[in-house]
Amino acid sequence: MSDLKIGVLGAGVVGLTTAVELQKEFRQAQIDVVADKFYEDTTSFVAAGLFRPGTSFCGPTEDITRKWISDAYYYWDEIRKTAEAPDAGVTQMSGYIFSSKFPGLVRNHYIEKIVPIYRSATEEELSICPGNWKYGSYFTTLLTECSRYLPWATKRFTANGGKITTRKIENFSEFQNQYDVVVNCTGLGSKFLCNDYKIVPMRGQVLKVEAKWIKTFFYGDYDTYIIPGFESVTLGGCRQYDSYDLSVNKYDGMAIKERCEALLPSLKNAKLVAQRVGLRPHRDPVRVEKELVNCNGSKLKVVHNYGHGGYGVTVAPGTSLYAVKLVRESLSGSSKL
Numbered sequence: 001m002s003d004l005k006i007g008v009l010g011a012g013v014v015g016l017t018t019a020v021e022l023q024k025e026f027r028q029a030q031i032d033v034v035a036d037k038f039y040e041d042t043t044s045f046v047a048a049g050l051f052r053p054g055t056s057f058c059g060p061t062e063d064i065t066r067k068w069i070s071d072a073y074y075y076w077d078e079i080r081k082t083a084e085a086p087d088a089g090v091t092q093m094s095g096y097i098f099s100s101k102f103p104g105l106v107r108n109h110y111i112e113k114i115v116p117i118y119r120s121a122t123e124e125e126l127s128i129c130p131g132n133w134k135y136g137s138y139f140t141t142l143l144t145e146c147s148r149y150l151p152w153a154t155k156r157f158t159a160n161g162g163k164i165t166t167r168k169i170e171n172f173s174e175f176q177n178q179y180d181v182v183v184n185c186t187g188l189g190s191k192f193l194c195n196d197y198k199i200v201p202m203r204g205q206v207l208k209v210e211a212k213w214i215k216t217f218f219y220g221d222y223d224t225y226i227i228p229g230f231e232s233v234t235l236g237g238c239r240q241y242d243s244y245d246l247s248v249n250k251y252d253g254m255a256i257k258e259r260c261e262a263l264l265p266s267l268k269n270a271k272l273v274a275q276r277v278g279l280r281p282h283r284d285p286v287r288v289e290k291e292l293v294n295c296n297g298s299k300l301k302v303v304h305n306y307g308h309g310g311y312g313v314t315v316a317p318g319t320s321l322y323a324v325k326l327v328r329e330s331l332s333g334s335s336k337l
């Protein structure tokens, strides 16, 4: 082992994916993950995890954004092809997106040419669900369920010598002289850690129900979605800008239930397993960049990787591979490499 030390701040899907990729790139380094919350206490755990970046998702340039998305798709798809896929929570899934409003709402310029199937719904398919659906698409994509992926990635990380510490960081100066470089994957935590006013919570609430007969995902108007997973089916949703409320709101729950049951009436027989709330770390653009942070006069090398909004499970591998490249750049010239 060399004396190169890298700290990863954050243990959501972004932090753990970055940590595992850093281990592959810097095989001799000591890599630590430091976070105050894990597994079910992270935003990542709340996500349904469908691979579907929003059309407004953006990195610094269109080319970089597209590269993040395609790198991420092939990363998840490689896991899907292995015997590890069920443990990692990765699977393939097909479904429909319908709209009664605008044709553009059922298109996705980012993934139409990446996923194996993305086509217009036929007239017959537009009447699969009750409602006056005018536009629709059918597509096949991937799903990564974080209730499985986070423990799986943690196990890989620790088996490769990675260390995990539970700690809340108030200031980067707490890492002074401890690491050669720190990768900041704190999601919404960066609002305070970096005084970053561009990052905003986008509150979401979901219902988890038992409905084993549902094998297909469905999206309708007004942020209505039904996404089957390994353990349960996720019903959503809502997007509440600048809300920090982490408690379950009974009216949001009732509205989600009503909209999803209107789309798929068989859900009326589904047993409610849980309701969960998460604050999506929305930032335009997502921040993946190097910074030299001033710590009491000396400089700490930091690579940021945060602000994925509602699409962090989708894109985490893409931005993490990019962040690993920035870590290498920031260490260039170091005698520890």
Ligand SMILES: Cc1cc2nc3c(=O)[nH]c(=O)nc-3n(C[C@H](O)[C@H](O)[C@H](O)COP(=O)(O)OP(=O)(O)OC[C@H]3O[C@@H](n4cnc5c(N)ncnc54)[C@H](O)[C@@H]3O)c2cc1C
Binding pocket: 009, 010, 011, 012, 013, 014, 015, 034, 035, 036, 037, 038, 042, 043, 044, 045, 046, 047, 048, 049, 050, 051, 052, 167, 168, 169, 170, 185, 186, 187, 188, 189, 190, 193, 203, 204, 205, 206, 236, 237, 277, 278, 279, 280, 281, 306, 307, 308, 309, 310, 311, 312, 313, 314, 315
């Ligand atoms: C309802 C809902 C549905 C969603 N559905 C999808 C979906 O289908 N597909 C998709 O791609 N995305 C989805 N998302 C979005 C996705 O969940 C997020 O983009 C993603 O989880 C962000 O991951 P992260 O690792 O950046 O943040 P988090 O999972 O929030 O992890 C942040 C980590 O940083 C740590 N941390 C923060 N501040 C500090 C600090 N000061 N000191 C120490 N540790 C700190 C935390 O403890 C935690 O470990 C959904 C989100 C919600 C809320």
